[in-house]
Amino acid sequence: MSTPARRRLMRDFKKIQDDPPTGVSGAPEDQNIMVWNALIFGPENTPFEDGTFKLKIEFTEEYPNKPPSVKFVSNMFHPNVYADGGICLDILQNRWSPTYDVSSILTSIQSLLDEPNPNSPANNQAAQLYTDNRREYEKKVCKVVEESWTNAYTKS
Amino acid sequence: MADDASDNAHEKPTQLFTLKKWNAVAVWNWDVECDTCAICRVQVMDACLRCQADNKQDECVVVWGECNHSFHNCCMALWVEQNNRCPLCQKAWVIQGTGK
Numbered sequence: 001m002s003t004p005a006r007r008r009l010m011r012d013f014k015k016i017q018d019d020p021p022t023g024v025s026g027a028p029e030d031q032n033i034m035v036w037n038a039l040i041f042g043p044e045n046t047p048f049e050d051g052t053f054k055l056k057i058e059f060t061e062e063y064p065n066k067p068p069s070v071k072f073v074s075n076m077f078h079p080n081v082y083a084d085g086g087i088c089l090d091i092l093q094n095r096w097s098p099t100y101d102v103s104s105i106l107t108s109i110q111s112l113l114d115e116p117n118p119n120s121p122a123n124n125q126a127a128q129l130y131t132d133n134r135r136e137y138e139k140k141v142c143k144v145v146e147e148s149w150t151n152a153y154t155k156s
Numbered sequence: 157m158a159d160d161a162s163d164n165a166h167e168k169p170t171q172l173f174t175l176k177k178w179n180a181v182a183v184w185n186w187d188v189e190c191d192t193c194a195i196c197r198v199q200v201m202d203a204c205l206r207c208q209a210d211n212k213q214d215e216c217v218v219v220w221g222e223c224n225h226s227f228h229n230c231c232m233a234l235w236v237e238q239n240n241r242c243p244l245c246q247k248a249w250v251i252q253g254t255g256k
């Protein structure tokens with residue numbers, strides 16, 4: 001069955017294939033265009049460099065008028081990522097616009113990695129270390145980067 | 157001397173040709189981008205995804221805001237129900253006109 005949300009997602013998929021954004025990728029599941037698996041590569045010259053982080057994006061029939069739910073599947077250590085992988089990012093909540101698509105969502109999450117907002121922490125420990133003890137913060141980030149490699153090979 | 161001159165004459169036209177072709181491609185892409193409804197990603201001159209599915213192509217019109225951004229009227233009507241702002245520039249949405 002083809003609904004406006006599904007057709008819009010087909011267009012998002014075509015765009016991400018024709019004009020792939022740098023450092024992110026994503027594709028719908030074989031049987032269900034409403035659920036996407038995505039990868040974000042840690043941006044260069046940041047503690048997240050070389051990380052390959054998996055995410056799951058779930059859309060509703062109200063897309064693009066309502067944002068999808070986006071979660072990290074890979075372990076993440078970041079001030080704005082909850083323990084369950086949920087992401088605290090304004091454009092996925094109150095600043096959502098129906099002009100966003102999968103490419104712009106993933107690109108925004110990628111830039112959030114190195115530009116956390118410690119004022120709305122989802123992970124208190126990460127937020128505190130980010131402000132008070134950057135070396136310890138980077139050590140913890142380094143650990144999730146290493147974990148992301150093993151997960152990338154075993155889970156796919 | 158004579159050899160040098162003929163070499164130059166031979167190389168120049170090829171370079172100019174490649175440059176012109178590149179420009180034309182870039183301009184064409186830009187034009188298409190401007191005419192697309194940023195909500196459903198269909199050109200505003202065509203019917204939106206919803207009307208295409210419902211076979212209501214004739215009823216689908218374009219709406220312009222005072223900010224000069226345009227969308228399908230149907231796409232925008234659904235969005236302003238939850239947030240009365242232009243999704244592109246975030247200004248308060250005030251309709252300037254509708255039409256085909």
Ligand SMILES: [Zn+2]
Pocket residue numbers: 193194195196197198204205227228231
């Ligand atoms: Zn539209």
Ligand SMILES: [Zn+2]
Pocket residue numbers: 203204205206207208215216217228229230231
């Ligand atoms: Zn329409």
Ligand SMILES: [Zn+2]
Pocket residue numbers: 221223224225242243244245246247
């Ligand atoms: Zn506008």
